[in-house]
Amino acid sequence: EAGVAQSPRYKIIEKRQSVAFWCNPISGHATLYWYQQILGQGPKLLIQFQNNGVVDDSQLPKDRFSAERLKGVDSTLKIQPAKLEDSAVYLCASSLERQYEQYFGPGTRLTVT
């Protein structure tokens, strides 16, 4: 079974620029998560989708971050405009149906200069 795919793996941008990350979850997984992992810290949940609906986005900085999940499958996370403190690894995870086992992708490492 193919795992969670993410692209790009690395991205370097200047502050105030925009960036988008893409995630393709495991086929059949209804729940999709985006996490932000700052160096030296554990992942912090940004947003959780159930199919194409948002279940929890309480920790998403909505003034600059947005996310969507197209047709309940792929998802994109966008930052516009980026700040220095957004430098982190952005992890996507999926699970079968709000189940407890989340499968993580390899992450996208974002550096904002």
Add this chain to the structure above:
Amino acid sequence: GEDVEQSLFLSVREGDSSVINCTYTDSSSTYLYWYKQEPGAGLQLLTYIFSNMDMKQDQRLTVLLNKKDKHLSLRIADTQTGDSAIYFCAETRDNYGQNFVFGPGTRLSVLP
């Protein structure tokens, strides 16, 4: 401060047992988890324990939960160099797999 706390570093000799500790603050936690993260990779679920259990064993891994002290530990028997990674403790506070909270991670170094 962190809702879930862990010591940041642990070094052990190959063949010894490793014990990674975690404390959490929310008594309403339903499931508690241990994840492993190798360099450049995403997180991999190792094991989990339901809050009404006090121990779970899975091959070389033993999870102990002390609800009174809100303390969770992961013991790795016969630690190998391949066990070198960052280990995250995590909790969820509802029955729908939401409100996942991760600790800062413990970096385990296994010395030959």
